[in-house]
Amino acid sequence: MSRSAYFPRNDQQEQATPHHHLQHRISRRSISKHQNADIHRPPRMEILSQILNPEWEIGSSETEDVDMGPIKSYFADPDAITDVSSLQELLFLSTLNEDYAMTAEDYDAQFAKFTHYHETIQQARVFLKPLFDYLLNFEKELTKLSAEMEFLQKRSNALNEQIEDKKQIDLKLTPIVNDLAIPPEIVRSLVNDDITSKWIENLRFISEKKELYEKYANEYGEFKSLVELRKVLELMTLKAVERVRDFIIRKIKLLRVNGISSQVVQKDLLDVREIYPFLQQHNTNLAQELRQAYVYTMRWYYHQSFVKYLYSLERLNTVHVDKIALLGSNDDEYVNNSGFGFLNIYSHSGTASTSSSLSTSKGNGKHTLYQNDYLNLGKRGQIISLEDQTVIIGQIAETSQMTYWLETGFRNFNLALLDNVSVEYLFLSEFFQLSNFEQVNDLFKIVFQPTLSVGINYTRSLIAETYDVYGVLICIRLSQALEYELQHRRVPVLEDYFNLQMITLWPKFQKIIDANCDSMRKVISKSSSFFSSAHSSMGSNSSMPLALTQQFGKLLSGLLNLTTNTVFETEQNEPLSSSIIRLRNDFESVLTKISNNLGKDSRKKELFLYNNYFLILTILNEIEGKLADPEREHFQTLVKAYEPRLPK
Incomplete structure (x- = not known):
C-alpha cells in the first residue's frame, strides 16, 4: 500500500520543506546516542508488539489493559523521534518515498488515528471474547461428541449384527411357531360360538394342525412341546365332535315338529356340510348312527306329509x-x-x-x-x-x-x-x-x-x-x-x-x-x-x-x-x-x-x-x-x- 493511503499529501508543505531539508533525520549516531537513554524503559519492539498484539492472543494477561500513556509521551518527544532505533521504525521509514517527509503533527495525527483503531479493536475484542470462549468450548464438546459418536457407531454395528442374527433365527423359527401354536381365540370360538359357516373354520384348523403335527413328528421326533400341543388338539377334537353331534341331533328333532319344513332344516345342514365328514373321520360309528337316525326320521316325515296331501x-x-x-x-x-x-x-x-x-x-x-x-x-x-x-x-x-x-x-x-x-x-x-x-x-x-x-x-x-x-x-x-x-x-x-x-x-x-x-x-x-x-x-x-x-x-x-x-x-x-x-x-x-x-x-x-x-x-x-x-x-x-x- 502506498504512503498516500495513510498520509494524505500536502503539496504546499512539500514545496516548503523539501526532503533534503527534513527537520528530523534518523542517523546511526542518534540511534546509538539514545540506545541507553533510559534503561528502565521497555524495549520499543515489546511496546509495539503489545500495541499490535494479534487477535489470536486475546485474553492474554500480559496484553490486557495496556497503558498508552508512556507511548504517547515517547512519540510526543521530538528528541525521541530522532533517536528511534527500532527495526520496525526503520522498516516503516524505508517504505516512504525519498521526496516525502513527515512532520510531528503528521505523526500525531496518524497516532491518534491508530489509537482510535486500537480502541475499536479492543472493543471488538471485548465483544468477540464470549464468542471465542464459546468456540473453544464448542471445540471441546465437538471432540467429546465425536468420540461418543464413534462409540455409538461401534455399538450400532454390533446391534445390527445381533438384529441380523435374530432376523435369520426368526425366519427359521417363525413358520415353525405358527405351525405349532394354537391361538386362544380359536379355542374360545370352538367352544362358545354357534355352528355356522364361519365356525367351520375351526374344524379346518384342527385338521390342518393334525397334518402339521404329523409332519414335524416325522421330521424332528416327538419333542416336548409337540406332545403337549397334541393333547390340547385332541381335547379340541373331542369338543368339536360333541358340538357337531348335538347340532345334528337338534336338527333331526326339528323334523318331528309339526309344521316344520324339511327344506329349512336341510338348508341349515348344507350350510355347514363339512361337519359330517369331520364327524365320520373322527367317530365313524357315531356318524353312521346319526345318518340312520336322519334317514328314518325323513322316512316318517315324507310318509306323513304325503298321506296328508293325498287326503286333500x-x-x-x-x-x-x-x-x-x-x-x-x-x-x-x-x-x-x-x-x-x-x-x-x-x-x-x-x-x-x-x-x-x-x-x-x-x-x-x-x-x-x-x-x-x-x-x-x-x-x-x-x-x-x-x-x-x-x-x-x-x-x-x-x-x-x-x-x-x-x-x-x-x-x-x-x-x-x-x-x-x-x-x-x-x-x-x-x-x-x-x-x-x-x-x-x-x-x-x-x-x-x-x-x-x-x-x-x-x-x-x-x-x-x-x-x-x-x-x-x-x-x-x-x-x-x-x-x-x-x-x-x-x-x-x-x-x-x-x-x-x-x-x-x-x-x-x-x-x-x-x-x-x-x-x-x-x-x-x-x-x-x-x-x-x-x-x-x-x-x-x-x-x-x-x-x-x-x-x-x-x-x-x-x-x-x-x-x-x-x-x-x-x-x-x-x-x-x-x-x-x-x-x-x-x-x-x-x-x-x-x-x-x-x-x-x-x-x-x-x-x-x-x-x-x-x-x-x-x-x-x-x-x-x-x-x-x-x-x-x-x-x-x-x-x-x-x-x-x-x-x-
Whole structure:
C-alpha cells in the first residue's frame, strides 16, 4: 500500500520543506546516542508488539489493559523521534518515498488515528471474547461428541449384527411357531360360538394342525412341546365332535315338529356340510348312527306329509267316468229310444247335441257332466306340457268347488313327489358325501319306500272303476314327462317308480279300449232289430252317418292328439298304436255289418259307408302327428273306395 493511503499529501508543505531539508533525520549516531537513554524503559519492539498484539492472543494477561500513556509521551518527544532505533521504525521509514517527509503533527495525527483503531479493536475484542470462549468450548464438546459418536457407531454395528442374527433365527423359527401354536381365540370360538359357516373354520384348523403335527413328528421326533400341543388338539377334537353331534341331533328333532319344513332344516345342514365328514373321520360309528337316525326320521316325515296331501287331493271334485262314456253305450235319448241312432245334424266341427251325462262326486255332492264334453278332448292334453311347476295346496284342494279330471290329482301328487325326491337326493349326496350311486339309492329306498307305495296305491284307486281312456292315457304321458324331468335333473332314483306307474296304467288303458270294442259290437244286435222294424219309415236317413261314427271320430281324434304332446317320439310298437288299430278294425267291422242290414241295394250301402268314413276323415284332417298320418291315409282310401258314382 502506498504512503498516500495513510498520509494524505500536502503539496504546499512539500514545496516548503523539501526532503533534503527534513527537520528530523534518523542517523546511526542518534540511534546509538539514545540506545541507553533510559534503561528502565521497555524495549520499543515489546511496546509495539503489545500495541499490535494479534487477535489470536486475546485474553492474554500480559496484553490486557495496556497503558498508552508512556507511548504517547515517547512519540510526543521530538528528541525521541530522532533517536528511534527500532527495526520496525526503520522498516516503516524505508517504505516512504525519498521526496516525502513527515512532520510531528503528521505523526500525531496518524497516532491518534491508530489509537482510535486500537480502541475499536479492543472493543471488538471485548465483544468477540464470549464468542471465542464459546468456540473453544464448542471445540471441546465437538471432540467429546465425536468420540461418543464413534462409540455409538461401534455399538450400532454390533446391534445390527445381533438384529441380523435374530432376523435369520426368526425366519427359521417363525413358520415353525405358527405351525405349532394354537391361538386362544380359536379355542374360545370352538367352544362358545354357534355352528355356522364361519365356525367351520375351526374344524379346518384342527385338521390342518393334525397334518402339521404329523409332519414335524416325522421330521424332528416327538419333542416336548409337540406332545403337549397334541393333547390340547385332541381335547379340541373331542369338543368339536360333541358340538357337531348335538347340532345334528337338534336338527333331526326339528323334523318331528309339526309344521316344520324339511327344506329349512336341510338348508341349515348344507350350510355347514363339512361337519359330517369331520364327524365320520373322527367317530365313524357315531356318524353312521346319526345318518340312520336322519334317514328314518325323513322316512316318517315324507310318509306323513304325503298321506296328508293325498287326503286333500281326494277331496277334489273328480269326474267319475263310467260305462256311459263307451262307444255305442245305451242311452235312450242319444239312440232315439231304440239303442241305435243317426246324426240328424252334421257339421265340419263334428259337434252334435247329446244329453248323456257323467257323474262327479265330492263327499255327498253330485255334479253333472255331459258325455259330449267328455268325448271332446279340448284342453285336457295341455296339462302334459304345462310350464307351471307348482302344485295345488292341500287347503285349496279341500275347499275348491271346481271340477277336475282324474289326471289333476295324479299330476299334483307325482309332481310334488318329484320335487321332494330331487331335493332329498341332492341332500343325501352332498351332506353325507356319497359319491357312489348305490349308496345313495339304498338310503333313498329307506326314506321313500312307504311314500312310493302310497303313490302307486293312489294311482290304482284313481283308475280302479273308471272308463276314462283320456285320463289314463294322460297319466301315462305325465309319467313319461316326469321321467324325462328326472333325467334333466340328474335324479335317476325315481325311474323305477314311474316305470311301475306305467306298468299299472297301460293295462288299464287297454282294458278300456277292449270295453269300447265290446260296446261297439253290441250295436250290431241293436241295428238288426231296428232296421227290420223301421226300414220302411227311415227313408233317406238310412244313409246318414251314425252317432257311433261321431263318437268314434272324437275318441280317435283325442287319442291321436295325445300323441303330439309327448316329450319322446311315440314308437309304432307303443300300446297306443296297437290299440288304435284294434279299435279302428272293430269300428269298420261294425259299420260293414250294419250296412248289410240296409237291404240289397248296394248303392245305398256304399253311400252309407261313404258318409260315415267321410265324417271320420273330416275329423282327422284337423289333426297333426306321427300316428295321425297313417290313419288319415287309411280313411282316405276307404272314402275313395265307397265314393258314390254320379248318375248319368
